[in-house]
Amino acid sequence: MKQSLCALFLAILAVAGCSSKTGQSSESTSQSVRLTGAGSTFVYPIMTQWISQFQSAHAGMQINYQSIGSGGGIQQVKAGLVDFGASDAALDDKQLASMQPMIQIPESAGPVCITYNLPELKQPLRLTAAALSGIYLGTIKNWRDPAIAHSNPGVTLPNKTIIVVHRSEGSGTTNIFTTYLSTVNATWAKNVGQGIAVNWPAPGSLGGKGSEGVTGIVKQSEGSIGYTELNYATNNHLPVAMIENKAGKWVTPTSAGATAAIAAFTDALAKDVRTPIVDPPASAPDAYPISGFTFLLIPKDGANKSNREALKAFVQFIITTGQDQADSLDYSKLPDSVIQLDGTLIGQMTAAGQPLQ
Amino acid sequence: MTTTDLAAPAGNGFTGVWRRLRNFDLGDSVAYSITLLAGTGIFILVGVLLVELWLNSRLARHEFGWKFLFTSIWDPIAQHFGALPFLYGTLVTSLLALIIAIPLGLGTAIFLVELVPAWLSDWLAFIIDLLAAVPSVVYGLLGIFVLVPIIRSGVEPFLQSTLGSLPLFQGPAYGFGFLAAGVVLGIMVVPFIVSVSREVLLAVPQEQREAALSLGATQWEAASQVVVPYARSGIFGSIFLALARALGETMAVTMVIGNDPSIHTSLFASGYSIAAVIANEFAEATSTLYIHVLIELGLILFGLTFILNALARLLILATVRRGTVRP
Amino acid sequence: MTRRSVTNVVMLTLTGACALLTVSVMFYILGYLAWHGASALSWNFFTKLPAPVNVPGGGMANAIVGSAKLLLLACCIGVPVGILAGIYLSEFAGHTIASVLRFTVDLLNGVPSIVIGIFAYTVIVLPMHTFSTLAGGFALGIMMIPISVRSTEEYLRAVPSSLREASLALGAARWATITRVVVPAAFRGILTGVMLALARVAGETAPLIFTAFGNNSWSHGWSQPTASLPFMIYTYAVSPYDDWHRQAWAAGLVLVTLVLLVNIVTRLALARKMPLSR
Numbered sequence: 001m002k003q004s005l006c007a008l009f010l011a012i013l014a015v016a017g018c019s020s021k022t023g024q025s026s027e028s029t030s031q032s033v034r035l036t037g038a039g040s041t042f043v044y045p046i047m048t049q050w051i052s053q054f055q056s057a058h059a060g061m062q063i064n065y066q067s068i069g070s071g072g073g074i075q076q077v078k079a080g081l082v083d084f085g086a087s088d089a090a091l092d093d094k095q096l097a098s099m100q101p102m103i104q105i106p107e108s109a110g111p112v113c114i115t116y117n118l119p120e121l122k123q124p125l126r127l128t129a130a131a132l133s134g135i136y137l138g139t140i141k142n143w144r145d146p147a148i149a150h151s152n153p154g155v156t157l158p159n160k161t162i163i164v165v166h167r168s169e170g171s172g173t174t175n176i177f178t179t180y181l182s183t184v185n186a187t188w189a190k191n192v193g194q195g196i197a198v199n200w201p202a203p204g205s206l207g208g209k210g211s212e213g214v215t216g217i218v219k220q221s222e223g224s225i226g227y228t229e230l231n232y233a234t235n236n237h238l239p240v241a242m243i244e245n246k247a248g249k250w251v252t253p254t255s256a257g258a259t260a261a262i263a264a265f266t267d268a269l270a271k272d273v274r275t276p277i278v279d280p281p282a283s284a285p286d287a288y289p290i291s292g293f294t295f296l297l298i299p300k301d302g303a304n305k306s307n308r309e310a311l312k313a314f315v316q317f318i319i320t321t322g323q324d325q326a327d328s329l330d331y332s333k334l335p336d337s338v339i340q341l342d343g344t345l346i347g348q349m350t351a352a353g354q355p356l357q
Numbered sequence: 358m359t360t361t362d363l364a365a366p367a368g369n370g371f372t373g374v375w376r377r378l379r380n381f382d383l384g385d386s387v388a389y390s391i392t393l394l395a396g397t398g399i400f401i402l403v404g405v406l407l408v409e410l411w412l413n414s415r416l417a418r419h420e421f422g423w424k425f426l427f428t429s430i431w432d433p434i435a436q437h438f439g440a441l442p443f444l445y446g447t448l449v450t451s452l453l454a455l456i457i458a459i460p461l462g463l464g465t466a467i468f469l470v471e472l473v474p475a476w477l478s479d480w481l482a483f484i485i486d487l488l489a490a491v492p493s494v495v496y497g498l499l500g501i502f503v504l505v506p507i508i509r510s511g512v513e514p515f516l517q518s519t520l521g522s523l524p525l526f527q528g529p530a531y532g533f534g535f536l537a538a539g540v541v542l543g544i545m546v547v548p549f550i551v552s553v554s555r556e557v558l559l560a561v562p563q564e565q566r567e568a569a570l571s572l573g574a575t576q577w578e579a580a581s582q583v584v585v586p587y588a589r590s591g592i593f594g595s596i597f598l599a600l601a602r603a604l605g606e607t608m609a610v611t612m613v614i615g616n617d618p619s620i621h622t623s624l625f626a627s628g629y630s631i632a633a634v635i636a637n638e639f640a641e642a643t644s645t646l647y648i649h650v651l652i653e654l655g656l657i658l659f660g661l662t663f664i665l666n667a668l669a670r671l672l673i674l675a676t677v678r679r680g681t682v683r684p
Numbered sequence: 685m686t687r688r689s690v691t692n693v694v695m696l697t698l699t700g701a702c703a704l705l706t707v708s709v710m711f712y713i714l715g716y717l718a719w720h721g722a723s724a725l726s727w728n729f730f731t732k733l734p735a736p737v738n739v740p741g742g743g744m745a746n747a748i749v750g751s752a753k754l755l756l757l758a759c760c761i762g763v764p765v766g767i768l769a770g771i772y773l774s775e776f777a778g779h780t781i782a783s784v785l786r787f788t789v790d791l792l793n794g795v796p797s798i799v800i801g802i803f804a805y806t807v808i809v810l811p812m813h814t815f816s817t818l819a820g821g822f823a824l825g826i827m828m829i830p831i832s833v834r835s836t837e838e839y840l841r842a843v844p845s846s847l848r849e850a851s852l853a854l855g856a857a858r859w860a861t862i863t864r865v866v867v868p869a870a871f872r873g874i875l876t877g878v879m880l881a882l883a884r885v886a887g888e889t890a891p892l893i894f895t896a897f898g899n900n901s902w903s904h905g906w907s908q909p910t911a912s913l914p915f916m917i918y919t920y921a922v923s924p925y926d927d928w929h930r931q932a933w934a935a936g937l938v939l940v941t942l943v944l945l946v947n948i949v950t951r952l953a954l955a956r957k958m959p960l961s962r
Binding site: 384396398399403405413460461462464467469471472483484485486488492495497498499501502544548551575576577581601604605607608612632636651652655656658665666 | 688689691692695696698699700701702703705706707709710713716717764765766767768769771772773775776777781785788789790791792793794795796797798799801802803805806807826829833857858859860862863883884886887888889890893894914917918921922929932933936939940943944947948951
C-alpha cells in the first residue's frame, strides 16, 4: 500500500513535470514572442478574433488577452505587469501624468446596448433617456411605470420589479454608460457622476463580473436590465432596447448607429480623440446615443525589442486588416482620420529608447 | 540524553534546546538545523505577510481611521471608502450559513454517534467529509445554475407569501443575494460542524450515557440533556470553526451574492462580502489609496477569522481533554 | 406511548433526516456534476486550447497542464517546509517554541485564501513585473504548509516512543532514528496529510486571480501567466455563453473527480492501519 501510494504521488509529479516539459519543448522549436494584455471586456469578443487571426498569420506569436475589465487593464499596464492594456475609458491628462509615458490608441468603437429579460415582450422595448436614468437611479422601480409605458404604446408591460444589473468591477462600458447618463440627466450628473466604477444609486441592484457577467445575469434573471457591448447581447439572443436620441428618433443599437455618432463628433475628435461620443446633436438623426471608442494603452517604451516589434505589428494589424471584421461583430470601423492618427501614435513606440523600424 | 527526555521531546524550553545542542553529533545538528530552518521559515513567512499587509494598508488607516468600519459609502470615483456594506454582507451570509448548518450538522452528528453502528457512522462521516473537499468554485458553479433559479422561482416567492410580513423576506426575488450566498455557505460548512461535533461527542465517556439511560431517560433525552451538554464547548468550537471558514470564503460567495455594496434588511436583496470585493476589485484598484483600502479589508477579514479559529481550537481542546480523561 | 417516548422517536427520526439530507447533498452534487459534466467531456476537452469567443468547440488542455504545474510548484514549496517543520515540532522543539510555532501555523491556516493572493501579488508578481505560474504556485504552496505541518506532527507523535527508544538503545544517532525509524513508521500518515493538502489547494481559485492570472493559450516555463482549471471554471461559469457553461461543468467534473479520488484513496489507505476516526 505504501508503495502504491508513493507511486501515485510520483506519478502525479511525473505527469506534471512532463506536461511542463512538453510546454517548454514546443517553446524551443519556434523563436516565439509572447505578449500579455488585459482590460476591457467591451472589446473582448473582437479582440479574441484579432488574436486568433494574427496568430495564425504569424507563427510563433502568442498573445494572451484577459478580459478583466478596463479598470484592471489600466492598473495592470500602469504596474507594468502586462504588455498592453485595453480600456473603453480614455485616460485624462492627469491620469496619464501619473504613469510612465503611455500611448493611447483608439482601436475600435461600438454601441453599448441596453439589454433586458422580459420574455412577454414581442417587440423591442423603447426607452427615453429619462426612463433609462430613472431606472438606474432607482426612481423607476416597476416595468409598468408610466415613464416606460408612455413610450411603448400598445405594449403590455409586465407588472414586475426591475432588476438593475451593473458591473462589479471598474469598467469602460460603465464609463461610456455613466457618461451618457450624466449628459442626459442632471440628477445623475450631480449625485452619481461618471467613471469606470460609480456608487450605484439603485437599491438592490446586481453586480456582474465583466460584460460576460452582466450578460449572464440578465440572461438568467427575468425582469432584469443591463448594459453591455452589443455583441454580448446578439450572441446570446437577448433583446436590446431602442433608445430615443436627441433628434427624437428611436434608434436600435447597431454598429452603423455608432458610426453615425462618431461622424457627428468629427471635429471634436480631430482635436481630442478622447471626446466622448455619447448623446450626439440632433443633426445626426441615425446616431445611437450610447456609443464609445475603446483604446489600447501601450507604454511608450519597453525593454524587449522583439516583444515591442510584435506588439507594433499587432496594433498595425488591428487598425488595418482587423477593422474589416468590425461590422460582423457589431463594432464600428474606425474612421480614416482616426486610423491616420493611430498610425502616427504607433510611430512613437520605442524599445529601450530606440525607435522601432 | 535520557529516555524520559525522548518520551517527552517537548517540554524543556530554551535551556533544554541548548543542552541538547551540546550533546548532538554532526548528523543530529544538521537534522536539527534543517528542521529548525523550516520552522523559522514559517515564522518569517507569517511575519512578512503581516508586515506587508500592515504597511500596505497604512494609507487607508490614516485616511479613514476607525470610522472606516462604520461608513457605508463605496465610491471609487470620489475616493470615499467604507467597509460597512462588506462587513454587513460577510456577517449576514455567515450567520445565515450557521442557522442552516448548526441544526443540520448537529442533528447529523448526534445521529452518527448515538444511533448507528460504528462502521456505518465511519462511512457516513467520511462521505460528509468529502463535502468539505469539493472546491469552492464548484459550489459557486452549482450555486449559479442550480440554487439561484430554485431560490428565485421557489424559495423566495414561498417565503414572501408565508413570512412576507417580516422585513427579512420582502422585496423582489432576485435569486442572487444574501439568501443564496447563505445557503451555499451553509452547505459548505456543514461538514466542519459534523466532523468536529462527532469527534467531541465520541469523546464523551460511555458512562455518562449509561448513567442517564439507567435513570430511565429515553435515548433522545440522554443525548440531548447529557451527552450534548457534556460536549458543548467542543460543539461551540465546531461552530466557530465553521463560522471562520464561512467568513473567509471567496469564490462561491462572489458568484451568487450579487456584488452590490449596499445594506438591506431583506435577505432577498443583493449584497457584497469582504472576500468578494477583494477578488473583484483588487486587480484594478487604480489609486494607491484604493489598494490600501482593499488590503485593510483583507486584514480585517484575517483578524476576524483568526480570532474565531483560536476560540474554536481552545474550546475543542477543552472538551476532548475532558472527555478522554477517564479510567 | 407516552409523550416522552413520542418525542424520543420524533427527535431521533429528525436527526436521521438531517444525516440523510447531508449525505444526499453530497450525492446530489456528484450526480449533477456527472450528468452535466459527462455530456460535455470529450477528447477535445483534454487536448484543445480554448476557442475564441463565439466560436464553438475548444477545450481546456492549457488549464489542465497549468493546474498540474501550479500544484507541482506548490508541492515543492509546501511539502518540504511542512514536513520538516512538522518533524521539528514533534522531535526537537522545546515546549515554548513548539507552542509559539503551532500558534504561528494556526495563524497561517486562518489566513483567508484571497489574502494569500494579495500577499503573493505584492511579494512575487510586483517584483517580477509579470503574473506567473511561479506566483500562483507560491500562493498555493503557502496554503499547503499549515495542513502538512499539523498532519506530519500528529502522525509522528502517534509513533510509539518505544520505537524511538529501541533505535537509540541500539546506538543509532537521533537523526538516524528520525529518518530511518520514526518517519518511515509514520510515512503513510504523512503522505496522507500531504495528499489531502494537495487536494485542498487543487481547487483553490481565489489566490490565483491576481497571481497566476489567466491565459488563453499555453504558458511556457514558469514566469508567464497561466490558465488553471478552477479559474477557468470561474470565468466560464459567470459568462453568458452556453458553450462555456458546458465546459465549466466538464471542468468541474474533472476537478471534483480528481480531488475526491485523492481523498478516497488516501483515506482508504490510512484505514488499513488506523480506524477512520482517530
